[in-house]
Amino acid sequence: MTELENELRKRAKKFRAVKSFIEEEPVMTMEGWLETRQRGAARRYYYCVYDRDQGKTVRKYLRKDQQGLAKKLAQKAYYGKIQSSINRCLPLMEELSRRIDEEDLDKLYDDLPDVRKELIQPVMMTKKDRLAQWMDEAYSPNPMPKSSRAIMTKLGESVRSKSEKILADFFHDARVPYKYECPLRLRDGRILYPDFTFLDSRTLEEVYWEHFGLMDDVDYMNRALEKMKLYGRSGYRLGERLLVSFESNEVYIDFDLIRQTVEERLKWPE
Known part of the structure; x- marks a missing residue:
């Protein structure tokens, strides 16, 4: 299971780095979200904020000279989806990695007393055997x-x-x-x-x-x-x-x- 363990660790490390990067991005502190509408080739962008006093969402049309704000809001939404995906996957990956560590097949053989090891053929080369082979190369x-x-x-x-x-x-x-x-x-x-x-x-x-x-x-x-x-x-x-x-x-x-x-x-x- 070494390849799987290695891939899980690499992927989890990458996810944690991406999560940390997103959390530091200034757009994540922006209030509100973006709504888009399209009729034919015409596209319209709206800046949406929930007004607690009025108890409803307030939409503001974004003019062409406000496209920078639309891009930031779109980026924030994209980052949010990435965050949600990572938050779902990362705990599962970490739990699977922990379970694999606990079910170390090498350890099942290495922990046997010598009197039993002499009677058993391991199902795969143990890590210690691989190390010995590597050192002998x-x-x-x-x-x-x-x-x-x-x-x-x-x-x-x-x-x-x-x-x-x-x-x-x-x-x-x-x-x-x-x-x-x-x-x-x-x-x-x-x-x-x-x-x-x-x-x-x-x-x-x-x-x-x-x-x-x-x-x-x-x-x-x-x-x-x-x-x-x-x-x-x-x-x-x-x-x-x-x-x-x-x-x-x-x-x-x-x-x-x-x-x-x-x-x-x-x-x-x-």
Whole structure:
């Protein structure tokens, strides 16, 4: 059910963003509504307001020079329909997502005692098995220049900077499986080597982490921005399947933010 879970989360996130956008739109605070009438090719627009003192709706004809008001009222009505649809659908989507989480088929097998696991053939590959398979997949990392000074991580990997070592060791200590500089083929066929690649425990999609460590160097910064453009053009959105961290000579890595990101996005259940 991973694809369904992933789609539900994406759709719910989009709905919440649209709902928040509409709620901030100035037209939503306007009083009244629009009525339209058409006879043949002639169209007439009316600004309608309910008059509580008179106990009835008061309609005012909108002249051609008042078309701006008609557009705002029409936009308000459109937004209102979107709001109503989201308000109906979003609770259902969130409830379904919660139910799916509760009925985790992987957990039904993982929670069995070993003595029973030995007797059972799971109906599908569990997420933990998929993670193990992913970690076993061979890959060719970006070759290190021979002149580079070896900087070793706790896992015995050679990395390109002290910051990458700090990050790699942080992920290792947090028990977050990763691949260092695993090649990623973009839509245009170009190959990038993200600093770190992870497998999302919820979606089983790969998530990429780039660390940009010399952001006070203008040439380096421009190359970093171009690289983020390449990711974006291949559908890897910042904050979704692309995560980044930055530093410069005067601005250090924000480890509180990194720790939060690991807990929210990358941590696998024990």
